[in-house]
Amino acid sequence: MLGLHGRKPAQVIVEPVAKLMIKLKVTPNQLTLVSAGLTVGVALLLIPTGHLIWAAVLTGLFAAFDMIDGTVARMQGGGTKFGATLDATCDRITDGALFGAITWWLVYSYDAPQALVAASLVCLVASQVISYVKARGEASGFTMDGGLVERPERLIVSLVGLGLTGMGVPYAIDVALWALAAGSIYTVVQRLVMAGKSPLAKEFTKAPAGAKADYSNTK
């Protein structure tokens, strides 16, 4: 949802920073890698060590920073296909680091009930699968825009849950993870239904590399 509607209001902040980056001759792909590296570093260092408020604030900041690379590219005529693939892949890596670190903290610091650890692992896997269905559907030519829980929602709910927990609000991370686990499973199904409803859904696809394609003489 926010992926579709949240970018416009963010432009107020993002565009001036993008212009500065252009002046400093920083390329979009360099921005992608730096913001991903910072986000992963913050998640892996601050969450397992219990610095949850700082982790929430900095991860949120670097995730917002992640919008700048695309804006820089479009200000210079447009983003490249490789740049978009690199940016999307880095988003998957940072999502994995965030929920991996949260799972780690639940086990080794929060001494969480096993059910909550399971919910966190569901968030970790489902966050990857939600994005995978979109990419795999688009590789088949489907239009796969939108979904209940996309990356912006995922980051906001998890980081607010982390931050509130850091401030001592009881069960904040528990509620956040259960809500995300349920919402993420819903979104996986939502996107598969989206793919199934595509006008191209029933079109034939080529056999995967290495697979036998022609069975016309098979009885």
Add this chain to the structure above:
Amino acid sequence: MLGLHGRKPAQVIVEPVAKLMIKLKVTPNQLTLVSAGLTVGVALLLIPTGHLIWAAVLTGLFAAFDMIDGTVARMQGGGTKFGATLDATCDRITDGALFGAITWWLVYSYDAPQALVAASLVCLVASQVISYVKARGEASGFTMDGGLVERPERLIVSLVGLGLTGMGVPYAIDVALWALAAGSIYTVVQRLVMAGKSPLAKEFTKAPAGAKADYSNTK
């Protein structure tokens, strides 16, 4: 690697079963969902409870069973684009369940050193990202075939590690996970390089839905 070369030898077993499924009027998508459900069920039930040999054997069986849906589809004229998207998504879910269950078992049963738990989480995330880079690259029109650690290798190494551990072979799962973690990180980079070398890499891509595309009047 095996994804490209392993399918041909497997046809000897897969094709007769596929013909049987056609006789029983089982559709490819039903096969996809059933084999995914069985694989997830086996992973989540047997691994956390320490039934590692059974988990390895049955997961391997159901994963091989997963080749049948595509063969049934091609025997009936060809697979559909939605069927391919559903099948690939179910592969991500079963990969997530497998490495989620292994991580769980490491923490709550094997009392693994934290570094090994970290390696298992790396396998979990990297296995998703390896497939994501391929799908995202193909959505941009790149050819993204092959890679050091694809799904067949991932399953074989992890299931052999599990099975040997179940037989009492010391450090079998440790070696398997460390090898997979290193090989999977290499494969993520390998596939990003593959995307970067694509002849379409530098082509412009459309702005993501909701993002401002035209900055031609921006100074």
